[in-house]
Amino acid sequence: MAKELAAKLGGVLVASEVSRLLVDLNRSLGNPSIHGEAIRAASDRQRREIVERYYLPYRAEALRHVSAAVKRGVGVVHISSHSFTPKLHGKLRNADIGLLYDPARECEVQFCDLWKKSLATYAPDLKVRRNYPYAGKGDGLTRYFRGQFSPADYVGIELEINQRHVFQAGAPWTALRKAVVDSLRPLLASIR
16 A cells, blocks of 8 residues: 555655564554564564664654655655554454544644545545544654654654455455545645
């Protein structure tokens, strides 16, 4: 999804394929769930090496791109692309797409409201929820960037896709990715 968004909308892609069981790139270093259970049992040195190899370069690259755009006077719309498991602790999750944002940042509220409406036009059968299945102001890279940049310079949205669509693959997964891209295109065009 992230590769397609960047390619079709002219964005910068900062991506990694490291498993969050090794190190969760979307968590702060002090978060106890930054490593999966097996890695939490590893030595301090092993955990530090994992952070230095995967986490720090990813975060530094993302920060470099956002900082460079802000310095050029270009407002940043950061779409952090994730997926979520369809069932957690035996409970089905009731959404196809989640749009996560900080409700205290009006620009993010408005952006997600417009994106949800746009998604309803391009994919009316999808259930899109805001700040679901997680709270948008929770620990993550977008929250970190909100602390570094003003709302006028930075809008951070986490796009969450239900993994059942990913696992379904084929034409339905292709159609969902196209709908997400097509629904986002007019929003970005309106703010450029």
